[in-house]
Amino acid sequence: MAIDLWVVIPAFNEGPVISEVVMAVRALYHNVVVVDDCSGDDTGAKALEAGATVLRHPINLGQGAALQTGLRYSLSRGADYIVTFDADGQHRPEDIGGLLDTQVKTGADVVLGSRFLGHAENIPRLRRMILQLAIVFTRVTSGVKLTDAHNGLRLLTRRAAERIHIRQNRMAHASEIIDQIGALGLTVVEAPVTIVYTEYSLRKGQKLGNAFNILINLIVARLNK
Amino acid sequence: MIIQVLLICGLLLCLLYAFMQRQISRFVSEAISIVVLIGIYFVLFPKHTTEVAHFVGVGRGTDLLLYCWLVISIIVSMNLQLQILQLQGLITELAREIALQGARRSADEGSTGTPLGT
Numbered sequence: 184m185a186i187d188l189w190v191v192i193p194a195f196n197e198g199p200v201i202s203e204v205v206m207a208v209r210a211l212y213h214n215v216v217v218v219d220d221c222s223g224d225d226t227g228a229k230a231l232e233a234g235a236t237v238l239r240h241p242i243n244l245g246q247g248a249a250l251q252t253g254l255r256y257s258l259s260r261g262a263d264y265i266v267t268f269d270a271d272g273q274h275r276p277e278d279i280g281g282l283l284d285t286q287v288k289t290g291a292d293v294v295l296g297s298r299f300l301g302h303a304e305n306i307p308r309l310r311r312m313i314l315q316l317a318i319v320f321t322r323v324t325s326g327v328k329l330t331d332a333h334n335g336l337r338l339l340t341r342r343a344a345e346r347i348h349i350r351q352n353r354m355a356h357a358s359e360i361i362d363q364i365g366a367l368g369l370t371v372v373e374a375p376v377t378i379v380y381t382e383y384s385l386r387k388g389q390k391l392g393n394a395f396n397i398l399i400n401l402i403v404a405r406l407n408k
Numbered sequence: 409m410i411i412q413v414l415l416i417c418g419l420l421l422c423l424l425y426a427f428m429q430r431q432i433s434r435f436v437s438e439a440i441s442i443v444v445l446i447g448i449y450f451v452l453f454p455k456h457t458t459e460v461a462h463f464v465g466v467g468r469g470t471d472l473l474l475y476c477w478l479v480i481s482i483i484v485s486m487n488l489q490l491q492i493l494q495l496q497g498l499i500t501e502l503a504r505e506i507a508l509q510g511a512r513r514s515a516d517e518g519s520t521g522t523p524l525g526t
Contacts, residue, residue: 213517214517215514236517239512244500244504256508256511350497352496403493
C-alpha cells in the first residue's frame with residue numbers, strides 16, 4: 184500500500200545546513216516541505232535546489248507558525264502522515280521509519296520522538312535538567328505522560344494533523360501541541376530517536392533562558408481561553 | 409483657577425472623543441461619557457472626592473483617585489494585550505495564506521507518494 188508521508192521542516196536562517204538536511208531526508212522520503220520563516224539568508228533557495236517544496240512566510244512568525252503552515256500545506260496535498268523535522272541537523276532521517284513502524288503497530292494518532300528513550304549524543308548537563316523540568320511541567324498541565332516533552336521530531340496521522348491547530352507562533356508550540364493532544368483525546372505513543380547535538384545545532388538552537396519566556400507565553404495563553 | 413479650566417478642557421475633549429466613538433461601540437461611548445462627567449463634577453467640587461473617599465474608607469480624595477486610576481489602567485492594558493494577540497492571530501493567518509499561495513514546488517513533488525526507503 185502506498186503511504187503518502189510528508190516531512191515538514193520549519194527553517195529560519197539555516198542556509199549552512201539546510202541542503203544537507205533536505206537531501207538526507209529526500210534520500211528516504213520524497214515529499215519534503217521546507218517552511219522558510221522569512222530567513223535573511225538563502226535558506227529557501229538552497230532548500231528548493233535540494234529538492235524540497237518551499238513555502239515562504241512574508242514576515243517572520245516563529246517556528247510554531249511555520250509548522251502550522253507546513254501542516255496545512257501537506258494536508259492540502261493529501262498527506263496520510265506528516266512528520267515534523269528540525270532544520271538544524273539534530274535529527275536523523277532514519278528515525279522517521281521507526282516512528283512510522285510504531286504508528287502502524289500501535290495505531291496511535293501521534294508518535295513523538297523521545298531522546299530519552301533513545302540516545303542523546305553530547306547532551307549538555309544543564310540542558311538535560313531543563314528538559315526534565317519541562318517534562319514534569321507538561322505532565323502536570325496537560326496530563327500527558329511523556330519521557331521527552333520538547334522533541335521536534337514527531338509523526339502525526341492525517342486525523343491528528345486535521346485536529347491540531349498550533350496558535351503559539353513562537354517556541355511555546357511544543358507544549359501547546361501536547362496540550363492539544365491531551366485536550367482532543369488523541370492517542371500518543373513515544374518512539375526512541377537519536378538527537379545529535381552538534382556544535383551548530385547547539386549554537387542555533389534554543390537558548391536555555393528561553394524556557395522562562397515559553398512558560399510566560401503558556402500562562403498568558405491559558406488566561407486567554 | 410487655571411488648573412480647573414485646563415482639566416475641564418481636557419475632559420471635554422474626552423467627551424467629544426466618546427461622542428465620536430458611539431457608532432463603533434455604544435457601550436464604550438457611554439461608559440467614557442459617564443466617567444468624564446463624574447470627572448468634571450469632581451474637578452469643580454474637589455472637596456467632594458474626600459467625602460466619597462471617607463465613605464469607602466480611604467483617607468484622602470487624591471488617594472482614592474489614584475487607586476481608581478490604577479485599576480482603570482490595568483483593565484485598559486489587559487484589554488490592549490488581548491487585542492494585540494487577536495491581531496497577531498489575524499496577521500499569522502494572512503501571512504500563512506500568502507505562503508501557501510506562493511508555494512514553490514519541487515519538480516517531482518508527489519510523484520511517487522511512497523517512501524522510497526521502506
